[in-house]
Amino acid sequence: MDDSTRIEHHRDIKNCCGLVFTETWLETSVPDCAVTPESFSVYRQDRTKESGKSKASPCVVSEWSHWSGCAEQCAPTVRIRRRHIEQEPQNNGDPCPTLEERAGCLDYIDYQGVHCGQYYVPAFISTAKYNNERKKRTLFGDEKLPRYCAEFTIESLSFHCTVENRPFARWMQYLREGYTVCVTCQPPAMNSHNHRCHGDDANANGTRISQWQAVGNFRCRGTWKKVHEGAQCSCPGVHSFIFT
Secondary structure (H helix, E strand, C coil), X not given: CCXXXXXXXXXXXXXXXXXXXXXXXXXXXXXXXXXXXXXXXXXXXXXXXXXXXXXXXXXXXXXXXXXXXXXXXXXXXXXXXXXXXXECCECCXXXXXXXXXXXXXXXXXCCCCCECCHHHCCEEEEECCHHHHHHXXXXXXXXXCCCEEEEEEEEEECHHHHCCCCHHHHHHHHCCCCCEEEEEECCCCECCCCCCECCXXXXXXXXXXXXXXXXXXXXXXXXXXXXXXXXXXXXXXXXXXXEC
């Protein structure tokens, strides 16, 4: 392209007009100056009832209802909340959002007021060494409550237990699948009404699997079976724990 051709080409670009089409829903009360870009002209044809076109309307829904109760008693289940449509979408308006939500739910007390659901909640355990500090804070009268030792066989555990190396949590490394561990139930972890610790099943006979979780690392958790209960523990120190 020679110089004369280039100059002519630039002149054509300079003198050309650009047309931009856009669709808005402006009211006739909005002046042109409010929507006119600098150095441009605006030619409006606002949509009105006379134009024969209707504005899109989104779906309108109500507020969420209150959460329902658990669908079943004493077992992991769900609770539900709902909302309803107050106005359907029109003319390709935004569609309706979800009208129902579900969340996990577990009732610990049945309709008769009896405690239940404890089999689905993990027992929280810590090293037996923590018992030395616990004794310093024992309340008057707690020492009279009957204490017991429960023995469990560990069925499974997360790998977070075996890789724990923080000084205060190294006891978790001694939790191993297939090992038998002793867990002492004593105040203040003991319930003063039934003299049991949270997460321990008094009626377990070695067939029911329950859950446990280590205090200090919520990722260190697993399952176990209760195999024995007695007044005293007989496990090695590294396999001795307490309910918290």
